[in-house]
Amino acid sequence: MNWEFDSLYDYEDDVFELENQQDLSYFRVFHASPNARKVDILANNVVIAENLDYKEFTQYVSAYPGRYSIKVFQAGLRRNPLIDAEINTTPRGIYTLAIAGREEDISLLTIPETEIRAQPRMLHLRFCHLSPNTPRVDIKTNEGRVLFRNVGFKEFTEYLTLDPGNYDLEVYIASTNRRILSIPNIRLRRNRRYTIYAVGLRGRHQDTPLEVVISLDGGSYL
Structure with missing residues (x-):
């Protein structure tokens, strides 16, 4: 509502x-x-x-x-x-x-939410970096495909068009092989827009550890 x-x-x-x-x-x-x-x-x-x-x-x-x-x-x-x-x-x-x-x-x-040309049976995904103490990051699939590259704090990407399905994603320190977070088994449906938000604080013993929140964006239904 x-x-x-x-x-x-x-x-x-x-x-x-x-x-x-x-x-x-x-x-x-x-x-x-x-x-x-x-x-x-x-x-x-x-x-x-x-x-x-x-x-x-x-x-x-x-x-x-x-x-x-x-x-x-x-x-x-x-x-x-x-x-x-x-x-x-x-x-x-x-x-x-x-x-x-x-x-x-x-x-x-x-x-x-930027205007995009909808492609039937596809989905649109972007990434927003909101973790204050995490450096620039790359977002990859578990197969090594880079989806979003070199995203810094309070930066967000354009939407990327993808096939619907289940994705296993990984967060790396930008331009390195140092993985800092795994995001397994994300189910993304066709004809929808999503944003992955990185939130929390990187490091051990944090009350609010580094994690992601995945939102369905308003362009999917408004």
Whole structure:
């Protein structure tokens, strides 16, 4: 279920005459800060999520295209926001807003879903690096095919078109044979868009270890 917030945008009644729902924009928030506590999220001072925990997504918010103030607070508080940022959305634009970095260096990363030419019976996959202490990485299949190369923190790739099926993927330090994470048996279905997010902290004895979160992106169904 998508939420519509006319109150998110300050406008006169006759400014926006939307012909259909396709003129709306959509955004959601992903909590990817490994040491930040649960958070509340406000868009133009409207609460869109409460108690969002690490590795959780909000639902997509449908809203009029334009500029929005996004504030992220520690859950239950409304003073001293962890993040106070602005985003700009376009008609039919779809965005994931990632709460990225450690709490002491936290920020909001806007990740748009780029327009792609759909290929029947295929799928589209991309990668986003949100692990603060992990260096640049390559993503390969277990057969050695490089899917994404040299991706750094807070960077994301374009979508890659693949055949549907089960994949065993591996994360390597970029340009080396040093594997730091295995992602076995990922089932990816046709006619869908996915993003693989690397989150957490690399190294032993971490409360939030390096791992991935795989999301179905809004372009699959919005």
